[in-house]
Amino acid sequence: MDKCMNHPLKVAKGRCKSCHRPLCDDCKYVTSIGIYCSEECHLKAKEFMDRVSPDLPPPRRRSFIKGKTVKGVIALAILLAIFYAIMYFIYQATTVEDIISVFRGYISALF
Ligand SMILES: [Zn+2]
Ligand SMILES: [Zn+2]
Known part of the structure:
Protein backbone atom coordinates (compact mmCIF):
# COMPACT_ATOMS: atom_id res chain seq x y z
CA MET A 1 0.00 0.00 0.00
CA SER A 53 -15.56 23.92 -19.19
CA PRO A 54 -16.57 27.23 -20.77
CA ASP A 55 -19.82 28.95 -19.78
CA LEU A 56 -21.85 27.30 -22.54
CA PRO A 57 -24.41 25.22 -20.61
CA PRO A 58 -26.12 28.09 -18.70
CA PRO A 59 -27.27 30.07 -21.80
CA ARG A 60 -28.52 26.84 -23.39
CA ARG A 61 -30.54 26.04 -20.28
CA ARG A 62 -31.96 29.57 -20.15
CA SER A 63 -33.20 29.44 -23.77
CA PHE A 64 -34.80 26.06 -23.05
CA ILE A 65 -36.82 27.56 -20.16
CA LYS A 66 -37.77 30.52 -22.37
CA GLY A 67 -39.02 28.16 -25.11
CA LYS A 68 -41.06 26.26 -22.54
CA THR A 69 -42.62 29.48 -21.21
CA VAL A 70 -43.62 30.60 -24.73
CA LYS A 71 -45.24 27.19 -25.34
CA GLY A 72 -47.11 27.49 -22.03
CA VAL A 73 -48.41 30.97 -22.93
CA ILE A 74 -49.58 29.72 -26.36
CA ALA A 75 -51.32 26.71 -24.76
CA LEU A 76 -53.03 29.01 -22.26
CA ALA A 77 -54.15 31.36 -25.07
CA ILE A 78 -55.60 28.41 -27.03
CA LEU A 79 -57.43 27.17 -23.93
CA LEU A 80 -58.84 30.65 -23.32
CA ALA A 81 -59.94 30.89 -26.97
CA ILE A 82 -61.71 27.50 -26.75
CA PHE A 83 -63.33 28.53 -23.46
CA TYR A 84 -64.45 31.82 -24.98
CA ALA A 85 -65.82 30.06 -28.09
CA ILE A 86 -67.81 27.62 -25.93
CA MET A 87 -69.18 30.50 -23.89
CA TYR A 88 -70.14 32.32 -27.08
CA PHE A 89 -71.88 29.38 -28.77
CA ILE A 90 -73.75 28.12 -25.71
CA TYR A 91 -74.56 31.33 -23.87
CA GLN A 92 -74.01 33.96 -26.59
CA ALA A 93 -71.59 35.56 -24.13
CA THR A 94 -69.47 38.05 -26.05
CA THR A 95 -67.91 40.01 -23.20
CA VAL A 96 -66.19 39.11 -19.95
CA GLU A 97 -69.22 40.52 -18.09
CA ASP A 98 -71.48 38.08 -19.93
CA ILE A 99 -69.24 35.16 -18.96
CA ILE A 100 -69.20 36.31 -15.34
CA SER A 101 -72.99 36.58 -15.32
CA VAL A 102 -73.19 33.00 -16.67
CA PHE A 103 -71.03 31.83 -13.75
CA ARG A 104 -73.08 33.88 -11.32
CA GLY A 105 -76.17 32.10 -12.64
CA TYR A 106 -74.51 28.72 -11.97
CA ILE A 107 -73.43 29.71 -8.48
CA SER A 108 -76.89 31.05 -7.54
CA ALA A 109 -78.40 27.80 -8.92
CA LEU A 110 -76.12 25.76 -6.69
CA PHE A 111 -76.95 27.52 -3.42
ZN1 LIG B 1 0.23 12.71 5.82
ZN1 LIG C 1 -1.02 17.91 -5.25
Whole structure:
Protein backbone atom coordinates (compact mmCIF):
# COMPACT_ATOMS: atom_id res chain seq x y z
CA MET A 1 0.00 0.00 0.00
CA ASP A 2 1.12 3.57 -0.65
CA LYS A 3 2.45 5.70 2.17
CA CYS A 4 1.65 9.36 2.66
CA MET A 5 3.96 11.80 0.90
CA ASN A 6 4.50 13.71 4.17
CA HIS A 7 4.28 10.85 6.69
CA PRO A 8 6.31 7.78 5.61
CA LEU A 9 4.75 5.69 8.40
CA LYS A 10 1.13 6.47 7.61
CA VAL A 11 -0.93 4.62 5.00
CA ALA A 12 -2.26 6.86 2.24
CA LYS A 13 -6.07 7.01 2.09
CA GLY A 14 -6.29 8.97 -1.14
CA ARG A 15 -4.41 10.81 -3.83
CA CYS A 16 -4.15 14.43 -4.87
CA LYS A 17 -6.36 14.95 -7.93
CA SER A 18 -3.76 17.32 -9.37
CA CYS A 19 -0.29 15.81 -8.74
CA HIS A 20 -1.49 12.25 -7.84
CA ARG A 21 0.72 12.01 -4.76
CA PRO A 22 -0.51 9.70 -1.97
CA LEU A 23 -2.06 11.41 1.06
CA CYS A 24 -3.07 10.31 4.58
CA ASP A 25 -6.18 11.60 6.37
CA ASP A 26 -4.17 14.39 8.05
CA CYS A 27 -2.77 15.67 4.75
CA LYS A 28 -5.95 15.48 2.69
CA TYR A 29 -7.09 18.89 1.54
CA VAL A 30 -10.79 18.25 0.88
CA THR A 31 -12.60 20.67 -1.45
CA SER A 32 -15.90 20.73 -3.34
CA ILE A 33 -14.11 19.55 -6.49
CA GLY A 34 -12.01 16.76 -4.95
CA ILE A 35 -9.12 15.89 -2.65
CA TYR A 36 -5.79 17.70 -3.03
CA CYS A 37 -2.43 17.76 -1.25
CA SER A 38 -2.39 21.54 -0.92
CA GLU A 39 -4.22 24.77 -1.71
CA GLU A 40 -1.70 25.22 -4.53
CA CYS A 41 -2.82 22.00 -6.26
CA HIS A 42 -6.48 22.85 -5.62
CA LEU A 43 -6.12 26.24 -7.34
CA LYS A 44 -4.21 24.67 -10.22
CA ALA A 45 -6.99 22.12 -10.77
CA LYS A 46 -9.67 24.81 -10.44
CA GLU A 47 -7.98 26.99 -13.06
CA PHE A 48 -7.74 23.98 -15.35
CA MET A 49 -11.44 23.16 -14.87
CA ASP A 50 -12.49 26.75 -15.59
CA ARG A 51 -10.54 26.65 -18.84
CA VAL A 52 -11.85 23.20 -19.86
CA SER A 53 -15.56 23.92 -19.19
CA PRO A 54 -16.57 27.23 -20.77
CA ASP A 55 -19.82 28.95 -19.78
CA LEU A 56 -21.85 27.30 -22.54
CA PRO A 57 -24.41 25.22 -20.61
CA PRO A 58 -26.12 28.09 -18.70
CA PRO A 59 -27.27 30.07 -21.80
CA ARG A 60 -28.52 26.84 -23.39
CA ARG A 61 -30.54 26.04 -20.28
CA ARG A 62 -31.96 29.57 -20.15
CA SER A 63 -33.20 29.44 -23.77
CA PHE A 64 -34.80 26.06 -23.05
CA ILE A 65 -36.82 27.56 -20.16
CA LYS A 66 -37.77 30.52 -22.37
CA GLY A 67 -39.02 28.16 -25.11
CA LYS A 68 -41.06 26.26 -22.54
CA THR A 69 -42.62 29.48 -21.21
CA VAL A 70 -43.62 30.60 -24.73
CA LYS A 71 -45.24 27.19 -25.34
CA GLY A 72 -47.11 27.49 -22.03
CA VAL A 73 -48.41 30.97 -22.93
CA ILE A 74 -49.58 29.72 -26.36
CA ALA A 75 -51.32 26.71 -24.76
CA LEU A 76 -53.03 29.01 -22.26
CA ALA A 77 -54.15 31.36 -25.07
CA ILE A 78 -55.60 28.41 -27.03
CA LEU A 79 -57.43 27.17 -23.93
CA LEU A 80 -58.84 30.65 -23.32
CA ALA A 81 -59.94 30.89 -26.97
CA ILE A 82 -61.71 27.50 -26.75
CA PHE A 83 -63.33 28.53 -23.46
CA TYR A 84 -64.45 31.82 -24.98
CA ALA A 85 -65.82 30.06 -28.09
CA ILE A 86 -67.81 27.62 -25.93
CA MET A 87 -69.18 30.50 -23.89
CA TYR A 88 -70.14 32.32 -27.08
CA PHE A 89 -71.88 29.38 -28.77
CA ILE A 90 -73.75 28.12 -25.71
CA TYR A 91 -74.56 31.33 -23.87
CA GLN A 92 -74.01 33.96 -26.59
CA ALA A 93 -71.59 35.56 -24.13
CA THR A 94 -69.47 38.05 -26.05
CA THR A 95 -67.91 40.01 -23.20
CA VAL A 96 -66.19 39.11 -19.95
CA GLU A 97 -69.22 40.52 -18.09
CA ASP A 98 -71.48 38.08 -19.93
CA ILE A 99 -69.24 35.16 -18.96
CA ILE A 100 -69.20 36.31 -15.34
CA SER A 101 -72.99 36.58 -15.32
CA VAL A 102 -73.19 33.00 -16.67
CA PHE A 103 -71.03 31.83 -13.75
CA ARG A 104 -73.08 33.88 -11.32
CA GLY A 105 -76.17 32.10 -12.64
CA TYR A 106 -74.51 28.72 -11.97
CA ILE A 107 -73.43 29.71 -8.48
CA SER A 108 -76.89 31.05 -7.54
CA ALA A 109 -78.40 27.80 -8.92
CA LEU A 110 -76.12 25.76 -6.69
CA PHE A 111 -76.95 27.52 -3.42
ZN1 LIG B 1 -1.02 17.91 -5.25
ZN1 LIG C 1 0.23 12.71 5.82
